[in-house]
Amino acid sequence: MKRIRGIGAIALAGVAALALTSCTQGSATRGSGDGEDGAVTLQFQSLSDQPTTQAAIKKIVDGWNSENPDVQVEIIQAGWDGTYDKLITQFTGGTAPDIIHFEASSIVSFAADGYLADLSEYIDPDLKSDISEGIWDSVTVGDEIIAYPSTLQSYMAFANADLLEQAGVEIPTGDTMTWDELAEIARATTTPEHKGLGWGLASPTATMMSLALGFDGGYFSGEGDDAKIEVGDDELAVPERIHEMAYGDKSLDLTSLTQSGSDVLASFYGGKVAMTVQGSFQVTNIAKDAPEGFNWVALPPIEGSAGALQAANPQTYSVNVDSEHVEESAEFLNYFMGADNLAEIAYADALIPSSGEARSALEKKAADNPAWTQVLASGEGLEGPPFLKADKYTEWKDTIATPAFQQYLADKISKEQLATQLSDGWADIAG
C-alpha cells in the first residue's frame, strides 16, 4: 500500500511538471498592422525558391518600401512544399499573412471557403486589359477575381539537334508542331541505342489536363459543387497518343514514364532520348546543366486538333479577406505586377509573364536566347481550364486521376477502364 502511494506520488509529479511546462508563455506571433509611426506593415508570404527570383522580389519590395514610407511590405519567405497545409492552419487560426503567393489550381479552394478578398475593384484597369480573359478566368471564382495571375508555365518539347540531324529529320520551325509530327520525329529518331522521346510522367495529371485543351478536352463543365465530368475521345486523346508512342511505336522511353521531368533530363543530356517534353521553366536548367557542346533546341508549341492550347495555371498573389489592409495590399500588387517587375520575375523563374507588356519586356530581355522565343510562343495558347472551377478537383486529382493515369501509362488498364475510373471516381468524390 505504502509502495503504491509512493508510485502514485511520482506519477503525479510527472504530470504536474508537464502541466507547469505547458503554462510557460512565449512571444506572440507578430502580425501585420499599424506601427507606432502610423505606417502600415503588410506581410507578404513569398514562395519563390530560386535565388535569382528571391533577389528580384526583394528588389521590387525594396523599391516599393522606399517610395511608400506609409505602407511597408515585409517578405516572409516560405517554401512550396506543404504550403497547402500551412495555409489551411493559417486561415483557420487567423494568422494568414496579408498577401499570399500560390498557384491558381490550389488557391481557388480557399476562395470557395471565403478566405480571399475580391480584388475586382482594386485591379489596375491597364493591367486588367493587358492580361487575357482566359488567364483572368483561371483566378475568377463566381464573379470575384481572387488573385493576380503572375507567371505561367507551358509544356514544350526540347530536342537534341544532333540526334535529329543524324536521323535525317528536319527540325520543325513553324509556329506550331502537331502531335503527329512529334510522334513522327520520335519514331524517326528511335534506334537500338536511344529512344525518340523521354517524358517524365510520374505525376501525369497536370500534364494530361493541360494538353487535353489542345483537343478540346475540358473534362469538366459547371462550377463549384455542381461541376460534372465527361471523359470522351477529346479528353483521352493525349493519354492515348502517349500510350501509342510508348507501346505501339515503342519510340517513347518507358522508364521515363515513371520519372519526374527533371529526372529525364539526365537521359536527354546523355543522348538516351532524342527529345523530351518538359515544363517551359526547364529552359534555364538545360542552358545551365547541359554538357559542354550539347546541341539542343526548343521546338514549337505542340498543337492538337483545337490548336496549341494549354491550361493556364498561373502562380498567383491573393489578399487575405481578413487583412485590415486589403486596399493597400492590392495597391502593392498593382505595383508588383508592373511590366518590368513581372518580366524580371518571369525571367528569373523561366516562366511566362501573364501580361502582354511584361512579355514584350521579356522578349527584349531574352532577345539573344532563341529558346525563349518558343517559350513565349507557347504562352500564347494558355487559357483558363474548366478544372479550376471544380471544387473537389485537387482531391480527385490526387486520389483518382493520378493513379488511373499511371495505370494506363503502365499498360495495366485499357482506355475504357481509364475513362470509367476517372468518371466513377469523380462521382464518388463529388457525390
Place this chain on the structure above:
Amino acid sequence: MTARRPWYATVLMYAALAFFLAFLGFPLVWLVSASFKSSQELNSLAVNLIPAQWDFSNYASALERQNLIPAAMNSLLVAVATMIITVLLSMPMAYALARLQGRLRAAGTIWILTSQVFPSILIIIPLFLLLRSISLNDTLLGLILVYVTFTMPFTLWMLQGYVAAIPVELEEAAEMDGANRITILRRVVLPLLAPGLVATAMFTFVSAWNEFFLALVLLQSPELYTLPIALRSFLGAEGQTQLGPLAAGAVLATIPSLIIFGILQKKLTGGMLAGAVKG
C-alpha cells in the same frame, strides 16, 4: 570451458557486418559524394562515387541562401530540449506504469496506445488554435511542447519495458535495507535504467530533429524555421530540386546527429543486469 569459434564463422560474421555497414553507410556516402558534384555532373548519366571535379560551391550556396546555420541552431535547441523534458517526464511515469497493478495501469496503457493512432494532420488545426490561445504558436517553446506531447507516449512505452526488465527483487532488497521510494529510484533503478534512458533520449532527439510537418505548420517566422523546413526550401514548384545544395545541406544536417550519437552510444551498454539476481 567454452568451445573455440571456428575460423570460418568469424570470417562470415565479419563479412555480414561489413555488408550491413556498407548497406547502411552507402546512402550517406552517396549524399556526401553528391554534395561535391557540379549540377552538370549530377544531371549526367555517369555514376561516379568520386566526383569528376570537386565542387565546393554547393556548400557555399547552402549556407548562404537558406539560413541553414540559424535553422540548425533552432533544430538543435528544439531537439535537445524535447529530449531532456521527455526523458525527465517519462522516467517517473514509466516507472509507475511498469510497477503499478490494476485498473490505473490498464487505463494508462490504453491511453498510450490510443494516443498513437491519431495522425498529426487530424489534430493540427485544434493544436494550432490551442497554441494560439496561449500565445505559443510561432514560438520554439510551443513547438517543443508539441514534440514532447507527441513523443511522450512512445517513450513511455519504451521506458516502461526497460523498467519492467529490472528485477523487482532488487528494489525489495533495498527496501529491506531501509531505503525509501525515492532512494530506491535514485540508487537502484536509475543506474540500471541508464541504457534504456539513453536509447529513449536518442529516439526522442532524432524524432524532434527530423520532424517536418508540425514545424512547417506551427512556425511562421523564417528566423524560427528548423532544419527540415530550411532544407525543403531547396525543393521548388513543379518538383524542381536544387540537388547539389540540398545534398550539401543534408550533409551538414547529419553532423549534429552523428555527434550526439557518438557521445551517447558508449552509454548503450547491455548486460548490466547479468548476475544481479542469484536464482
